[in-house]
Amino acid sequence: MNPATQSPLIDGFGRHITYLRLSLTDRCDLRCSYCMPERMQFLPRAEVLSLEEAHRVAIAFIDRGVTKIRLTGGEPLVRRDMIELVRALGRRIGNGLEELTLTTNGTQLAEFAGDLAAAGVRRVNVSLDTLDRAAFERLARRDRLDAVLQGIAAAREAGLKVKLNTVALKGVNEHEIPDMIEWAHGQGHDVTLIEVMPLGEVDGERIDHYLPLDAVRRDLERRWTLTPSGHRTGGPSRYVNIAETGGRLGFITPLTGNFCEGCNRVRVTATGQLYACLGGREQVDLRAAVRSQDPDRALADALDEAMAIKPERHHFAISQAGEAPALPRHMSVTGG
Numbered sequence: 447m448n449p450a451t452q453s454p455l456i457d458g459f460g461r462h463i464t465y466l467r468l469s470l471t472d473r474c475d476l477r478c479s480y481c482m483p484e485r486m487q488f489l490p491r492a493e494v495l496s497l498e499e500a501h502r503v504a505i506a507f508i509d510r511g512v513t514k515i516r517l518t519g520g521e522p523l524v525r526r527d528m529i530e531l532v533r534a535l536g537r538r539i540g541n542g543l544e545e546l547t548l549t550t551n552g553t554q555l556a557e558f559a560g561d562l563a564a565a566g567v568r569r570v571n572v573s574l575d576t577l578d579r580a581a582f583e584r585l586a587r588r589d590r591l592d593a594v595l596q597g598i599a600a601a602r603e604a605g606l607k608v609k610l611n612t613v614a615l616k617g618v619n620e621h622e623i624p625d626m627i628e629w630a631h632g633q634g635h636d637v638t639l640i641e642v643m644p645l646g647e648v649d650g651e652r653i654d655h656y657l658p659l660d661a662v663r664r665d666l667e668r669r670w671t672l673t674p675s676g677h678r679t680g681g682p683s684r685y686v687n688i689a690e691t692g693g694r695l696g697f698i699t700p701l702t703g704n705f706c707e708g709c710n711r712v713r714v715t716a717t718g719q720l721y722a723c724l725g726g727r728e729q730v731d732l733r734a735a736v737r738s739q740d741p742d743r744a745l746a747d748a749l750d751e752a753m754a755i756k757p758e759r760h761h762f763a764i765s766q767a768g769e770a771p772a773l774p775r776h777m778s779v780t781g782g
């Protein structure tokens with residue numbers, strides 16, 4: 447490849463892009479009500495990148511200085527052959543790639559935890575919004591809490607560090623948040639709370655369940671001693687240590703505490719569309735590039751274009767009932 451194409455990825459605001467979130471599928475075995483409607487329309491399989499194509503795309507990013515790759519979805523573990531990609535990318539750890547990880551709903555983790563660890567994955571983020579079986583079934587529209595808990599246990603046994611992601615939802619898991627934090631810290635897992643974002647049509651109103659995390663934090667401060675932590679993962683979470691539980695709690699606050707200034711990431715969907723921002727429409731077609739006559743050159747040009755169009759920040763908000771989502775695209779398309 448031409449050495450000129452190896453320059454680092456720097457956007458128009460001087461931000462270095464070192465983190466790729468790569469979606470392997472938009473399909474999922476759950477239907478979390480804040481993420482997608484029950485009758486979700488999934489993409490035709492023919493539109494999805496092959497694993498070889500996804501690998502080539504990922505390598506193009508590593509060659510341009512991306513050091514962290516997170517596999518996501520949809521549910522990445524429902525793509526049966528995904529472990530082959532994990533193994534192939536795992537071979538780049540220590541050779542450009544510093545971290546290969548994934549975000550999963552955990553339902554299939556018991557099956558894959560050992561293979562993921564063997565391929566070089568060191569930690570996984572598991573989404574878990576409630577420890578109450580009935581509430582889980584209402585929220586995810588599937589009775590799968592036990593499978594998720596087994597998956598988390600299997601991950602720990604396989605030596606994977608687990609971080610739990612919990613979307614904070616008014617009237618759904620609000621009252622359970624302290625108990626979940628205590629449980630997770632008791633098991634040795636970090637937890638991150640996330641504000642719900644207005645992406646994609648869902649059944650019902652997002653504002654009914656929007657819970658600003660500044661208020662949650664104030665409540666937790668009345669209960670426990672929270673001290674800011676310098677811990678950083680390269681993601682948007684900002685952490686505190688909790689003296690009483692002995693664990694770490696993160697906050698992802700796109701609505702009450704914008705973190706776009708430090709943005710270091712882009713996303714690629716399962717069909718090879720690069721979205722320069724989770725909350726924006728700016729898009730570059732990497733599938734066309736990888737399927738072109740000269741994929742190395744075309745991918746390098748496409749990544750340059752992505753840097754040129756990456757916006758400074760998102761502009762979404764949740765302010766009133768009846769509001770259309772900020773973007774029609776669901777989080778399951780861009781992988782969160």
Ligand SMILES: Nc1nc2c(ncn2[C@@H]2O[C@H](COP(=O)(O)OP(=O)(O)OP(=O)(O)O)[C@@H](O)[C@H]2O)c(=O)[nH]1
Nearest residue numbers: 549571609611640679680681682683698700724782
């Ligand atoms: N608005 C916004 N939200 C993001 C961004 N990156 C991650 N999130 C949100 O944070 C959630 C959790 O992200 P994870 O998949 O755990 O990734 P991460 O926070 O980078 O993970 P760590 O590596 O553990 O820090 C995502 O699903 C999104 O909802 C971002 O760039 N912008």
Ligand SMILES: C[S@@+](CC[C@H](N)C(=O)[O-])C[C@H]1O[C@@H](n2cnc3c(N)ncnc32)[C@H](O)[C@@H]1O
Nearest residue numbers: 481519520521549550551573611642643777782
């Ligand atoms: C889209 S999922 C993809 C990976 C996997 N299926 C999972 O649930 O972990 C990634 C993350 O996005 C979060 N998420 C989905 N829709 C969201 C929304 N509208 N607002 C905020 N977070 C959302 C989920 O809770 C999950 O932690």
Ligand code: SF4
Nearest residue numbers: 474478481520551778
């Ligand atoms: S949040 Fe993850 S597990 Fe839940 S429906 Fe969306 S993609 Fe599936």
Ligand code: SF4
Nearest residue numbers: 706709723724759760
């Ligand atoms: S919303 Fe966009 S600009 Fe802001 S941190 Fe996320 S991807 Fe970056």
